[in-house]
Amino acid sequence: xxxxxxxxxxxxxxxxxxxxxxxxxxxxxxxxxxxxxxxxxxxxxxxxxxxxxxxxxxxxxxxxxxxxxxxxxxxxxxxxxxxxxxxxxxxxxxxxxxxxxxxxxxxxxxxxxxxxxxxxxxxxxxxxxxxxxxxxxxxxxxxxxxxxxxxxxxxxxxxxxxxxxxxxxxxxxxxxxxxxxxxxxxxxxxxxxxxxxxxxxxxxxxxxxxxxxxxxxxxxxxxxxxxxxxxxxxxxxxxxxxxxxxxxxxxxxxxxxxxxxxxxxxxxxxxxxxxxxxxxxxxxxxxxxxxxxxxxxxxxxxxxxxxxxxxxxxxxxxxxxxxxxxxxxxxxxxxxxxxxxxxxxxxxxxxxxxxxxxxxxxxxxxxxxxxxxxxxxxxxxxxxxxxxxxxxxxxxxxxxxxxxxxxxxxxxxxxxxxxxxxxxxxxx
Amino acid sequence: xxxxxxxxxxxxxxxxxxxxxxxxxxxxxxxxxxxxxxxxxxxxxxxxxxxxxxxxxxxxxxxxxxxxxxxxxxxxxxxxxxxxxxxxxxxxxxxxxxxxxxxxxxxxxxxxxxxxxxxxxxxxxxxxxxxxxxxxxxxxxxxxxxxxxxxxxxxxxxxxxxxxxxxxxxxxxxxxxxxxxxxxxxxxxxxxxxxxxxxxxxxxxxxxxxxxxxxxxxxxxxxxxxxxxxxxxxxxxxxxxxxxxxxxxxxxxxxxxxxxxxxxxxxxxxxxxxxxxxxxxxxxxxxxxxxxxxxxxxxxxxxxxxxxxxxxxxx
Ligand SMILES: [Zn+2]
Numbered sequence: 083x084x085x086x087x088x089x090x091x092x093x094x095x096x097x098x099x100x101x102x103x104x105x106x107x108x109x110x111x112x113x114x115x116x117x118x119x120x121x122x123x124x125x126x127x128x129x130x131x132x133x134x135x136x137x138x139x140x141x142x143x144x145x146x147x148x149x150x151x152x153x154x155x156x157x158x159x160x161x162x163x164x165x166x167x168x169x170x171x172x173x174x175x176x177x178x179x180x181x182x183x184x185x186x187x188x189x190x191x192x193x194x195x196x197x198x199x200x201x202x203x204x205x206x207x208x209x210x211x212x213x214x215x216x217x218x219x220x221x222x223x224x225x226x227x228x229x230x231x232x233x234x235x236x237x238x239x240x241x242x243x244x245x246x247x248x249x250x251x252x253x254x255x256x257x258x259x260x261x262x263x264x265x266x267x268x269x270x271x272x273x274x275x276x277x278x279x280x281x282x283x284x285x286x287x288x289x290x291x292x293x294x295x296x297x298x299x300x301x302x303x304x305x306x307x308x309x310x311x312x313x314x315x316x317x318x319x320x321x322x323x324x325x326x327x328x329x330x331x332x333x334x335x336x337x338x339x340x341x342x343x344x345x346x347x348x349x350x351x352x353x354x355x356x357x358x359x360x361x362x363x364x365x366x367x368x369x370x371x372x373x374x375x376x377x378x379x380x381x382x383x384x385x386x387x388x389x390x391x392x393x394x395x396x397x398x399x400x401x402x403x404x405x406x407x408x409x410x411x412x413x414x415x416x417x418x419x420x421x422x423x424x425x426x427x428x429x430x431x432x433x434x435x436x437x438x439x440x441x442x443x444x445x446x447x448x449x450x451x452x453x454x455x456x457x458x459x460x461x462x463x464x465x466x467x468x469x470x471x472x473x474x475x476x477x478x479x480x481x482x483x484x485x486x487x488x489x490x491x492x493x494x495x496x497x498x499x500x501x502x503x504x505x506x507x508x509x510x
Numbered sequence: 511x512x513x514x515x516x517x518x519x520x521x522x523x524x525x526x527x528x529x530x531x532x533x534x535x536x537x538x539x540x541x542x543x544x545x546x547x548x549x550x551x552x553x554x555x556x557x558x559x560x561x562x563x564x565x566x567x568x569x570x571x572x573x574x575x576x577x578x579x580x581x582x583x584x585x586x587x588x589x590x591x592x593x594x595x596x597x598x599x600x601x602x603x604x605x606x607x608x609x610x611x612x613x614x615x616x617x618x619x620x621x622x623x624x625x626x627x628x629x630x631x632x633x634x635x636x637x638x639x640x641x642x643x644x645x646x647x648x649x650x651x652x653x654x655x656x657x658x659x660x661x662x663x664x665x666x667x668x669x670x671x672x673x674x675x676x677x678x679x680x681x682x683x684x685x686x687x688x689x690x691x692x693x694x695x696x697x698x699x700x701x702x703x704x705x706x707x708x709x710x711x712x713x714x715x716x717x718x719x720x721x722x723x724x725x726x727x728x729x730x731x732x733x734x735x736x737x738x739x740x741x742x743x744x745x746x747x748x749x750x751x752x753x754x755x756x757x758x759x760x761x762x763x764x765x766x767x768x769x770x771x772x773x774x775x776x777x778x779x780x781x782x783x784x785x786x787x788x789x790x791x792x793x794x795x796x797x798x799x800x801x802x803x804x805x806x807x808x809x810x811x812x813x814x815x816x817x818x819x820x821x822x823x824x825x
Pocket of ligand 1 (some may be wrong): 578650656657722
């Protein structure tokens, strides 16, 4: 084999160098005493040159020997695995922790509907323990256990996912963020802003938390198209909480469950430009007779270099909700069953620069799905700086106006990631 | 569980299945070649050289990108979904995109540890392995320095791991892969002798680079890396760090600044102006300086370095 052949040649060269060392190391002939000073000087210089060359040869030889040793070690040892796996991934399970903290200052006490309290406010936005691991050759599992200023310790997600179903199918079960739209199923700390866009917060009830079963299919073509179908108790973390608080009375008929369908595609427009498009429907056939349609578009420029300009994201999402509400008077008597049709959405742009620095702007329009529409518009600007891959500081200014008073809010968010924290492919 | 009811309820799966079969017939069975997805141009070129006509290779990273910053493009998840093998350079070099793409690909054959996951770092002895997994020492090289592809002797080890991987996935092609490896290794051996002469002027030359990616190259050709512009791999320089680096460069009389081509030229240029050093572009992935292919890219890197050293009158 050619590798062995090479080893042989290296050692022959080594032999030549050894001979040189011996030659250089031998003393000068004593008979030089009768030569004149010039000759002696020349000889001395020649010897010095020789010695220098030898030194270099020896250094090179040492390097060769080190290389050969290393090669021999790796050549002799038959690897027991086929891959070097990062220790962070080899841990079973991989564990990480996020500390996401913020200080916000706002001018008005109104806009409670979109979550802006007045005055100064330090918050632990999220303290999240994230655990994930392959379970067996067929499954992987993960859990996200978190606490915030508002709510105590809770299981945000705990799900199992198949890894080896045929035909590009994946099945997911447990408590997890349902595949609605794009940002509704992102974790708080992964969002490009300090807050979830108010339109998502109000229309979906926070992130798309759910308990249920979801199946998705990756089409076997070059174009990336993924189709998801799901069945859940409820979609939206606030809705889920309400339902679970009802205990036994939270049980409902099959037709009162949440159904979901989503199709999501990705296309490379060029080597560095790409687009993503998604459409989803989630609905409850009976009782609330809810239909929530959502459309999301993302355009990205991703050169993937370290130049001073590093890319641009453009994202937008729009939601339409149609739902029947039972409205009661103060005594609890049913006054009317009324259908509300409401909508909302956001668009944002974020540009990335060298030294892990990005700036962006967002506009959001939101309505309340229930009761009065309570229209709100929010314009935001944000600056994000990541001193390292594991630390992030973000400043955001929001100006809100609409059916209620205007409000200005300023937020500083400081986030640290302990361990390799990634919610994976879906939250790129 | 409600599973049977779900499939009864959703009428979609059946037409989708027909569509899927139609699509896979139209695009999937196009060739009987081994479908290989390669993370970087270096391992892609090696897989092509070794696999020849038996393989069709798709490359994820493009040569002008930073291997630590390659974006996750779902279009590669679909390629990986139907791939027979994934070739990575390894040692965590591709942490930014390979784990996420593997997750998105839904292909059990290319999961780390599965036969189709071909790790080119298998026979490389990692250098600069951190003594602890403490992130305070930077973040991008937790398994040791992954830029061994810049040293052609490591290239031989990469090729061996790739050839063995291809043979593992496609045993019927064993003879072809062995022959391909022999051919590639012979070529590399010739070049390695040639390069040893070409790179002779690099011995003892002091250099500064943006990123800590020179160790294997420097060990091979005797370059002395005095410092990096980044504080640690992945940690951007502060003004204080740059001042220290400037002082160090002046004290050590550093005349060569290596700019990995995915980095902004700005900092290197201003350091060069203040020290009289020369800025040399370096391709950390094959093809970055123009010439494509592993061998030609090494040649281009060495020529650029030797050229700059000659002009600078270093050391
Ligand atoms: Zn690196």
